[in-house]
Amino acid sequence: MSANNVRAGILLMIGAVFVFAVQDGVSRLLADKYNVYLIVMIRYWFFAAFVVAMAARSAGGLRRAATTTQPVLQTFRGLLLIAEVCVTVYAFVVLGLIPTHAIFAAYPLMIAALSGPILGEAVGPRRWAAIGAGFIGILVILRPGFAVFAPEALIAVAAAFLFAVYGLATRFAARRDSAETSFFWTGVTGAVAITVIGLWFWEPLAREDWLWMFxxxxxxxxxxxxxxxxxxxxxxxxxxxxxxxQLVFVSIIAITFFGESIETNVAIGAVIVVGAGLFTAWRERQLNRRSTGASALR
Structure with a gap:
């Protein structure tokens, strides 16, 4: 893979997380006025339409994208993600964008910690050390035992945990299903699940808020x-x-539009968590390179 491709991928990733940061800001704005289920339901309707359109245009069409030998696992993934989205949006309201994302940044460490017992992947002492450091970072953010500790912060921890389990389920599903199939089931099952719940919480949106919803x-x-x-x-x-x-972009949006501030403990904890996450990603990349190199010599 060429350096130009990697550079393009990095720019696209930065663009993606910027767009997701804007999405989180709009979610927070709407969730201040309307219930979470309504917001997530309408969002998922559009997302499901996007997923179906992407599948229809792919080789093999909808039938190939929907074909799976593990429908229970794929449905479980869709339900996990929709639960995580609802919990995260709720955390934006009760906790704020910055602390929620600071805590949520720990999900790759949770995936690394759980990949051993659940997927049977090897987790070496260096990655365990990074996971431990990330846990310390979370404690710095939460400040347990202090009067200023906000129990609402545990909602963000729950969101990160749900997304970590979703990530593990996605890895497990990838052993037999393509990324297109997993993407299709994520959108469709999530839309069905949230619609069953969300319709009971329907409330009219003001005309101007439909623009934000769009x-x-x-x-x-x-x-x-x-x-x-x-x-x-x-x-x-x-x-x-x-x-x-995304944490950087979200922080700018939160400070500019929602009057949030970056508390010292949140900043320190976020640096520890992100640093541990970066080390884990680097370590995984090194191990993948060694595995690829060893395979090439066989």
Whole structure:
């Protein structure tokens, strides 16, 4: 893979996380006025339409994208993600964008920690050390035992954990299904699940808020499109470090539009968590290179 492809992949990844940061800001704006289920439901309707359109245009069409030998696992993935999205949007409201994303940045470390017992992947002492450092970073953010500790922060921890389990389920599904199939099932099963719940919480939106809702849907589809294109250009291990730019973009949006501030403990904890995540991504890339090199010598 050429350096030009890697450079293009990095730019696309940064573009994707910027769009996702805007999506999170709009989600926070709407969630201040409307219930979370309604917002996520309408967003998922648009997302499901985008997924179906992408599948229809791919080789083999909808039938190939929908074909799977593990429908229970794929449905479980879709339900996990829709739960994570609802919990995350709720955390934006009760906790704020900056601390939520600072805590959420720990999900790659959770994936690394759980990949051993769940997927049977080897996790060496260096990565365990990084996972431990990331856990310390989370404790710095939460400040347990202090009067200022906000129990709402545990909502963000739950969101990160749900996304980590979703990531593991996606890795497991990838052993037998293509990325297109997993993407299709994620959008469709999520849309069905949230509709069953969300219709009970329907409330009319003000005319001007439909514009924000349209922007929310547009950023959701646009962000995923850029993400897909970035992975077409470069390996995930090369792009993962740049996903942390979302925390930077979200912080700018939160400070500018929602009057949030960066608390000292949150800043320190975020640096520790992101640093541990970057080390884990680098270590995984090194191990993948060694494995590829060893395979080539056989």
């Amino acid at each position: 922007l929310l849907c547009l950023t959701g589809a646009g962000g995923h499109f850029l993400l897909i294109k970035s992975y077409e250009q470069a390996e995930a291990s090369a792009l993962q470090p740049f996903a942390y730019f």
